[in-house]
Amino acid sequence: MAILRRNNRLKAEDNTGFGANTSDSGGRFYDRTNRRANVAKKGVGILDRYSWYHTMLEMPRGKFLLLLFLIYILANLCFAGIYYLIGISHLSGVHAGSPLKNFSEVFFFSAQTFTTVGYGRISPVGFAASAVSTFEAFLGLLSFAIATGLFYGRFSRPQAFLKFSHNALIAPYKEGTGLMFRTAPYKNNNLSEAEVKMTLAMQIEDNGKMVNRFYNLDLEIANVNSLALSWTVVHPITEKSPLYGITEQDIKNNRIEILVFVKAFDEVFSNTVMTRYSYITSEIVWGAKFRMMFYSSEDKRKTILDLEKLNHFDRVNLPQPVATLLS
Numbered sequence: 001m002a003i004l005r006r007n008n009r010l011k012a013e014d015n016t017g018f019g020a021n022t023s024d025s026g027g028r029f030y031d032r033t034n035r036r037a038n039v040a041k042k043g044v045g046i047l048d049r050y051s052w053y054h055t056m057l058e059m060p061r062g063k064f065l066l067l068l069f070l071i072y073i074l075a076n077l078c079f080a081g082i083y084y085l086i087g088i089s090h091l092s093g094v095h096a097g098s099p100l101k102n103f104s105e106v107f108f109f110s111a112q113t114f115t116t117v118g119y120g121r122i123s124p125v126g127f128a129a130s131a132v133s134t135f136e137a138f139l140g141l142l143s144f145a146i147a148t149g150l151f152y153g154r155f156s157r158p159q160a161f162l163k164f165s166h167n168a169l170i171a172p173y174k175e176g177t178g179l180m181f182r183t184a185p186y187k188n189n190n191l192s193e194a195e196v197k198m199t200l201a202m203q204i205e206d207n208g209k210m211v212n213r214f215y216n217l218d219l220e221i222a223n224v225n226s227l228a229l230s231w232t233v234v235h236p237i238t239e240k241s242p243l244y245g246i247t248e249q250d251i252k253n254n255r256i257e258i259l260v261f262v263k264a265f266d267e268v269f270s271n272t273v274m275t276r277y278s279y280i281t282s283e284i285v286w287g288a289k290f291r292m293m294f295y296s297s298e299d300k301r302k303t304i305l306d307l308e309k310l311n312h313f314d315r316v317n318l319p320q321p322v323a324t325l326l327s
Contacts, residue, residue, distance in 0.1 A: 076111050092122065113133050162186070180235070183231050199258070201259055220236055289314055
């Protein structure tokens with residue numbers, strides 16, 4: 001195909017961090033869900049493989065809260081079991097009843113001790129129960145200090161808060177065509193000095209062997225002073241482009257991935273934030289153009305950014321490129 005032959009004459013980038021041998025890599029290079037490299041690590045133990053701190057900070061909010069709640073319940077069940085084995089006679093204020101009632105009493109005593117609330121109705125009697133309650137109170141203080149740190153870390157961690165269009169488009173651009181995607185901020189954060197970089201990852205034939213090659217894509221505008229509205233990032237498909245001469249069939253028949261890196265300065269956090277995204281072959285739409293997603297308010301005093309229109313596009317006819325003569 002023309003696209004494969006032409007890219008053999010272009011200079012590839014070797015500093016992407018991904019391997020060149022296609023047989024040694026699988027799937028897309030970046031996972032769009034967590035916006036991280038699509039890499040699973042082996043050869044070390046599970047405790048060495050994961051940083052629990054990073055895992056807890058990056059965990060979805062619902063899972064994070066559920067995990068804290070389960071740890072809290074499990075810890076109290078364990079201590080309630082210890083108190084129950086020691087005997088309820090060593091807990092003053094517990095009135096003997098059914099096994100279930102007795103266990104519920106020691107469970108709630110454990111919860112009061114773990115949180116250092118200590119209502120006073122139930123208190124430990126004897127060395128064993130007192131020692132366990134002392135250790136539980138210490139563990140509770142330590143646990144809540146860690147949980148508070150994690151809450152603060154999640155709350156204070158700078159993030160880009162950018163949404164990306166689901167698809168990248170091959171659309172009319174000036175007198176030819178261009179590869180473009182769209183991004184927009186969806187929180188009330190203020191991003192300035194935003195920079196974007198696009199890298200084309202594709203498989204080409206080199207000396208009879210299929211290998212991965214990476215090409216930097218020149219952009220119409222690679223940085224903006226302020227990212228307040230949507231930003232349509234455009235790579236003009238000119239003679240200098242590795243996509244010059246591409247056809248719709250080329251996209252369907254080749255493994256292509258567009259890697260996107262966005263970096264900006266968050267004025268509130270006074271820190272640089274970065275995010276990643278990618279588009280694979282099935283997410284590249286041939287012959288389409290994005291619809292406008294911002295407009296003036298009725299009183300003409302504000303600009304409305306409609307994030308529901310981030311992924312909206314219309315089908316259009318593309319101009320026939322001269323480069324198709326390469327096919």
